Amino acid sequence: MRLIANIIWFLFGGLWLGLLWSVGGLILCITIVGIPLGTQCFKAARLSFMPFGKKVELNFRKHPIANVIWALVGGWAIAIAYLGLGILNCITIIGIPNGIQCIKMMKLAIFPFGAKIKT
DSSP states (O other), X not given: OHHHHXXXXXXXXXXXXHHHHHHHHHHHXXXXXXXXXXXXXXXXXXXXXXXXXXXXXXXXXXXXXXXHHHIIIIIHHHHHHHHHHHHHHHHSSTTHHHHHXXXXXXXXXXXXXXXXXXX
């Protein structure tokens, strides 16, 4: 079931989400200062391509300053976008699984430093 859900997710938006995160990571990695931020974008891209069957474990205490800087610079806007997409998906019965995945990615988008993606 996870395979089918991941294929549907990938075809109807996961590809574009993953590519956007990857391009953002590449742009950030061009500068030396942006490399830590870029690696977090690649972590989010990996989850965005195929999120079903994976869990996000947050560990805010591992890098609290980096998480606060990320959240203030743009993480909050990305998290709100994921929240909005999650709510829109959950309005329909068929979209509830996708809405749950958006909420999962919202957690990673707001505090990526120290977070781990478990299968």
